[in-house]
Amino acid sequence: MAEVPQEAASSQTEDNSKTASTSQTATNSLLTDFKFTRLLNTTSQGRRIILLGTISSQPALLIAERGAFSTDPRHLTSLPKLLSHIQNLGDNDIYRWYLASSTPTKTLDNPTPPDLKLNLIYPCTEKHIQKHSFQQVRYVVETPEIYSKYVRPYMRLCREEGRLNWVFNILEGRKEQENVLFRSAESDPQDDFLLLPDLNWDRQTESSLHLLALVSRRDIWSVRDLKKSSVPWLRHLRSTLATTVAGMYPDVEVDMLKFYVHYQPTYYHFHIHIVHVNLDATGTQAIGKALGLDHVISQLEHMEGGDEEAGMQMVELGYTIGEASELWTRIYLPLKEGREPMVSGDSEPTGSG
Amino acid sequence: MAEVPQEAASSQTEDNSKTASTSQTATNSLLTDFKFTRLLNTTSQGRRIILLGTISSQPALLIAERGAFSTDPRHLTSLPKLLSHIQNLGDNDIYRWYLASSTPTKTLDNPTPPDLKLNLIYPCTEKHIQKHSFQQVRYVVETPEIYSKYVRPYMRLCREEGRLNWVFNILEGRKEQENVLFRSAESDPQDDFLLLPDLNWDRQTESSLHLLALVSRRDIWSVRDLKKSSVPWLRHLRSTLATTVAGMYPDVEVDMLKFYVHYQPTYYHFHIHIVHVNLDATGTQAIGKALGLDHVISQLEHMEGGDEEAGMQMVELGYTIGEASELWTRIYLPLKEGREPMVSGDSEPTGSG
Numbered sequence: 001m002a003e004v005p006q007e008a009a010s011s012q013t014e015d016n017s018k019t020a021s022t023s024q025t026a027t028n029s030l031l032t033d034f035k036f037t038r039l040l041n042t043t044s045q046g047r048r049i050i051l052l053g054t055i056s057s058q059p060a061l062l063i064a065e066r067g068a069f070s071t072d073p074r075h076l077t078s079l080p081k082l083l084s085h086i087q088n089l090g091d092n093d094i095y096r097w098y099l100a101s102s103t104p105t106k107t108l109d110n111p112t113p114p115d116l117k118l119n120l121i122y123p124c125t126e127k128h129i130q131k132h133s134f135q136q137v138r139y140v141v142e143t144p145e146i147y148s149k150y151v152r153p154y155m156r157l158c159r160e161e162g163r164l165n166w167v168f169n170i171l172e173g174r175k176e177q178e179n180v181l182f183r184s185a186e187s188d189p190q191d192d193f194l195l196l197p198d199l200n201w202d203r204q205t206e207s208s209l210h211l212l213a214l215v216s217r218r219d220i221w222s223v224r225d226l227k228k229s230s231v232p233w234l235r236h237l238r239s240t241l242a243t244t245v246a247g248m249y250p251d252v253e254v255d256m257l258k259f260y261v262h263y264q265p266t267y268y269h270f271h272i273h274i275v276h277v278n279l280d281a282t283g284t285q286a287i288g289k290a291l292g293l294d295h296v297i298s299q300l301e302h303m304e305g306g307d308e309e310a311g312m313q314m315v316e317l318g319y320t321i322g323e324a325s326e327l328w329t330r331i332y333l334p335l336k337e338g339r340e341p342m343v344s345g346d347s348e349p350t351g352s353g
Numbered sequence: 354m355a356e357v358p359q360e361a362a363s364s365q366t367e368d369n370s371k372t373a374s375t376s377q378t379a380t381n382s383l384l385t386d387f388k389f390t391r392l393l394n395t396t397s398q399g400r401r402i403i404l405l406g407t408i409s410s411q412p413a414l415l416i417a418e419r420g421a422f423s424t425d426p427r428h429l430t431s432l433p434k435l436l437s438h439i440q441n442l443g444d445n446d447i448y449r450w451y452l453a454s455s456t457p458t459k460t461l462d463n464p465t466p467p468d469l470k471l472n473l474i475y476p477c478t479e480k481h482i483q484k485h486s487f488q489q490v491r492y493v494v495e496t497p498e499i500y501s502k503y504v505r506p507y508m509r510l511c512r513e514e515g516r517l518n519w520v521f522n523i524l525e526g527r528k529e530q531e532n533v534l535f536r537s538a539e540s541d542p543q544d545d546f547l548l549l550p551d552l553n554w555d556r557q558t559e560s561s562l563h564l565l566a567l568v569s570r571r572d573i574w575s576v577r578d579l580k581k582s583s584v585p586w587l588r589h590l591r592s593t594l595a596t597t598v599a600g601m602y603p604d605v606e607v608d609m610l611k612f613y614v615h616y617q618p619t620y621y622h623f624h625i626h627i628v629h630v631n632l633d634a635t636g637t638q639a640i641g642k643a644l645g646l647d648h649v650i651s652q653l654e655h656m657e658g659g660d661e662e663a664g665m666q667m668v669e670l671g672y673t674i675g676e677a678s679e680l681w682t683r684i685y686l687p688l689k690e691g692r693e694p695m696v697s698g699d700s701e702p703t704g705s706g
């Protein structure tokens with residue numbers, strides 16, 4: 001393919017196990033002859049490095065990437081025993097964190113830095129095992145009908161079960177104030193928000209910044225509640241968020257930020273994800289989970305219908321959900337099997353814990 | 354936060370370098386006492402494994418993750434010298450691929466599987482160095498005006514420069530037919546497409562399936578050319594693609610597939626990405642690069658305006674671009690600096706190679 005560099009086209013290791021054209025020894029010594037000059041780049045959360053150097057005085061690039069673990073049971077059995085240079089980073093009840101080396105090497109002149117991050121849960125419960133087991137994910141398309149008939153009642157149930165108390169506690173200043181990085185004081189209280197760090201952010205590295213903006217108003221459960229009439233409010237919020245965040249972190253410029261919302265979100269109180277463009281994109285930013293805020297704003301703006309009627313409740317939204325999720329077991333699996341979903345139906349919500 | 358398990362809340366290693374409460378020896382021997390029972394899950398492209406086992410007959414979970422490389426120049430200098438068990442996977446001109454172990458361990462009874470994937474480019478050129486160096490990314494919002502005035506002419510230029518010849522060669526069966534996994538024969542030729550493997554897919558592992566659907570028609574340069582009137586065509590295409598792919602791969606079901614398009618794409622001939630939901634999401638699926646196909650279809654369907662006028666050319670689209678990209682240097686940087694972008698303007702395109 002004309003636009004595809006040869007190097008990418010041939011980097012599929014599975015396809016490249018053909019016999020080497022040069023002798024094994026000669027080609028291997030090339031690698032060990034590599035003389036490091038400087039680090040060009042690191043990607044994949046530091047697990048891929050690109051080194052510039054020389055071999056026989058000619059320039060060379062060495063790209064090193066941490067490989068997948070072998071899943072051979074013999075290797076998995078011996079793995080814990082081979083650990084060395086174990087550093088305990090912290091303990092909290094049954095949770096423990098470590099750094100370690102995967103091999104019992106003892107080259108004292110060149111100690112290798114730890115190559116493993118470890119997390120031990122001991123003793124663990126059935127719930128831990130379930131949470132960490134493989135779960136098949138499904139992609140579903142939520143039509144306006146499925147939304148209004150099943151998903152909206154499910155959202156109401158979640159809110160009534162008190163799952164949002166922690167949000168309201170933060171918003172009202174009763175709890176977790178040490179996590180609030182910014183609390184706005186807009187002239188119109190409808191415009192207010194507060195900024196929290198995402199749990200996966202270390203709160204320090206600006207190039208991997210990940211914040212959550214929780215809006216103060218409580219009438220927007222999710223992106224589905226946004227109307228054409230919400231556009232001015234959204235535009236104001238988006239621009240205030242950009243300037244606020246750029247003001248808080250000196251190395252962050254407004255065009256280094258991406259804004260998105262989750263659908264389905266983890267909790268049904270409208271919140272916006274703000275990430276640095278340099279943050280390695282993982283599932284949180286992916287299609288099927290994330291919707292670009294600018295995309296949604298522009299979509300609303302050009303929607304057919306009146307300002308108050310037209311809104312995101314009219315459209316189809318596709319997303320991925322795990323087979324263990326309530327949305328799958330209560331709504332989408334029954335629909336797939338031609339059964340009627342049971343969300344709330346009766347007036348008694350299924351639990352209030 | 355109510356919905357956040359303690360374990361996640363405390364797993365930020367940077368924040369957890371507090372002194373361990375238990376003695377170093379006792380807590381470390383916990384790790385090495387771990388007796389493996391079974392593998393619960395692998396994530397992060399196999400670089401994170403979750404093991405179920407026991408310690409003193411009580412259940413325990415061990416989560417092991419490949420760590421980031423140290424960027425200490427001393428370590429980077431010694432890294433190539435410490436490589437052992439080097440396996441050459443293939444050579445192609447100046448490109449070489451290897452697997453290797455990062456430490457010169459010689460435990461013959463327990464040989465550790467290779468933990469590094471290596472890619473050597475030797476000798477390399479200035480262009481290789483540029484391509485692999487860090488490049489700041491910017492998030493830009495393309496308004497309908499920027500699109501029609503600058504980006505559309507830029508797209509035309511790219512097409513005129515012959516950058517699409519490889520696409521047309523594949524479509525017309527002149528080249529790379531070994532890469533065509535499926536070629537449709539629809540009753541209306543407008544509906545035809547062919548399926549290619551994405552370069553990052555090994556062509557075998559169904560759970561990481563990544564295909565590209567190239568449409569046969571040539572009048573759609575990008576998502577910007579989709580109109581409200583395109584909706585029936587898009588819906589037909591989407592459903593044909595889903596059943597075709599599920600038919601080709603026995604373990605793939607239609608609700609295990611996600612569909613998206615890139616904007617900006619790498620080349621200006623409309624193509625759709627099809628990925629398995631289990632494929633680890635990286636930048637290719639991220640907000641600021643990918644638009645969910647179902648989202649776009651529904652957006653078009655509910656757009657204000659007539660079938661032929663209303664379309665994606667009317668909306669704002671935000672995306673990320675590297676500072677070395679032509680879109681940045683020719684269009685967005687000038688706009689940011691208050692200068693007039695120079696795309697084509699004059700009748701002579703800037704190059705035809």
